[in-house]
Amino acid sequence: MLKKGRLNLPDMLGSLVSGFDEKEMKNGGLRPVLEPGEELEIMEPNGIELGHKENEYGFDDLVNDTDLDKEGAFRTRKRPDKDGTGRISVMEVIAADEKRSDIEYELSQKEIYLEKVKRIGSMGLPDGGGLRATAWKLLLGYLSPSHDLWEKELTENRQKYVKLKEELLLSPSEYTRVKEDAMISAELSGERDDAGPLKRQGISHGDHPLSIVKASAWHHYFKHIEIAEQIDRDLLRTHPDLKFFSGESSFSKKNREAMRSILLLFAKLNPAIRYVQGMNEVLAPIFYVFSTDTDEKNAVNAEADSFFCFVRLLSDSVDHFCQQLDNSPVGILSTLSRLAELLKExxxxxxxxxxxxxxxxxxxxxxxxxxxxxxxxxxxxxxxRIWDSLFSNPFGIQDMLLRICCAMLLCMKSRLLSGDFAANLRLLQHYPDINIEHLLRVAQDLSADTSSYSLSL
Structure with a gap:
């Protein structure tokens, strides 16, 4: 959706998604388009009693969906890991080994050929070994194709993330204490910079938690408490069937805390968008993949790397979250129209x-x-697996996303043609399990005019 280069990461403060400040100022000043914790809602007519769907579909691989969570449109729905018969042939094992060898070789090169990584990624990246984590960072533009620059790029971005958290996620009193400790340490070591420590919007002794002044650092801090609470509620519902995200273990709590920091930091840096329920689901695959990297240093820094890749991923569709842009050429309604045109074609x-x-x-x-x-x-x-193909598509994430959405309709054609409004709506809102590789092949084979699609990041 956004043109390449539109997203600019700040050195310290400011919006991560450029362009929104200008849009808001034209409307008489910056104001949030979405209220804190406001949910995305499925646009559907009121008063419709959805019918029950049958158990037989156009594909033999489909199963029932009695485990659906019907309490909210964006809550995770438990699904069995069934995308086929579960039988793996010798040829498939050989092909998987060859694919792993190919991507390992490509990622080890001094200058990486991104087109080769995309070709491999479009067929699915291997699980384990950190290969998917490295490939995703490359495909999202977080790492450059030059292998020699990786260490420098990662170090700079990880340090930048620490500073952003310090600036925006600490309470004013905590921030002041950290800076005072740093100043004292610098004075004792004789390394204090003439410019002195960083200052947070000129925090003064008169700025206190009960201050009603809108410019108060405490006022800004408390303004995001409601957003933080919404994020916490959503994170508790993120993939409840996976111990990585769910449960009361120190491991899952640590993961949720890291994701909370990422989402809250994004909300603070993007006041025109803030946090919208469902963003936690978009972040989850990235954070999981980066956290399970077999490279210990990368795994330890998964939070920082996930933040920047989450921003890059969301920048490709961030206009969909901006209500004021719904009817614009980059808004969600325009994208839905493109899906309808793709199906028609x-x-x-x-x-x-x-x-x-x-x-x-x-x-x-x-x-x-x-x-x-x-x-x-x-x-x-x-x-x-689907995201491997999304990130690897030469015409961009949105192009492949629409192809897959169209393929989802085509794979249900016989059932949809025999269904009425209620049956079809229920089927599409609770899409059945399907053979993913077949679905992606159908999507890839679709004819489409990609001339207007934005290129990958």
Whole structure:
């Protein structure tokens, strides 16, 4: 959605997504488009009693979805890890070994050929060994193709993240204490800079927690408490079937705390967007992949790396979260229209049936598909595989995302053609399990005009 280069990371403070400040100022000053904790909602008509779907679909791989969490549109739905028969042939094992060898070789080169990484990634990156973590960082533009620059790039970004957390996530009193300790330490070592310690918006002795002055550092700190509470609630619901995210173990709590910092920092740096429920689901795969990197140094710094890659990923679709841009060429309604056009181009019969016969519009089901990058439609391992293809697509994430969404409709064609409004809406809002490799092949084979699509980051 956003053109390459639009996203600028700040040295310390400011919006991570450039352009929003200008948009808001034109409307008479900066104000949040979404209230703290406001949820994305599926656009569907009121008063519709959804019917129950049958158990047989166009694919033999589909199973029932009785485990669905119906309390919220964006809550994780438990799904069995069933994307096929579970039988692996000798040829598949050989192909997987060859793929692993290919990506290992490519990532070890002094100058990495990104097109080769994309070709391998489009067929699925190997699990384990940190290969997916490194490949994703390359494909999202977080690491440069020059291997020699990696250490410098990672060190600078990780230090920058620490400073951002210090500036924005510490309370004013904690921040002042840290800076005073740093100043004393610098004086004792004789290394104090003439400029003195960093100052946080000129925190004064008169600035205190009960201050009602809007410019108060404490006022800004308390303003985000409600957002933090919403993030905490959502993180408790993030993939409840995975111990990595869920439970009361110190391990899961540590992971949720890291994700909380990432999401809260993003909200503070982007006052025009803040935090929208569902962003936790978009962050989860990135943080999981980076945290399980077999390189210990990378795993320890997964929080910082995940933050910057999350920003890069979201920049490709951040306009979808901005309500004021809904009707613009970069808004969610425009993207939904592109999905409808893609379906029309590839299967006009199905398009007519959904659009005119049953009147199941894309905004009734694909709103969540697109904004949350399909994280609520498939099990976790399938999401990782799908994202390999999203990040590897030469025409950008949004191009491949729309292709997959269209393929999801085509793979359900027979059922959709025989269903009415209620049955079809329920089917598409609770998409059945499916063979992911087949789905991705269908998506890749679609015909589409990609001339207007933005390139990858």
């Amino acid at each position: 590839n299967d006009e019969e199905l398009w007519k049936h959904l659009e005119f016969t049953t009147k199941v519009k894309p905004q009734f089901y694909a709103f969540r598909w697109i904004t949350l990058l399909l994280t609520q439609e498939f099990n976790f391992q399938s999401i990782l």
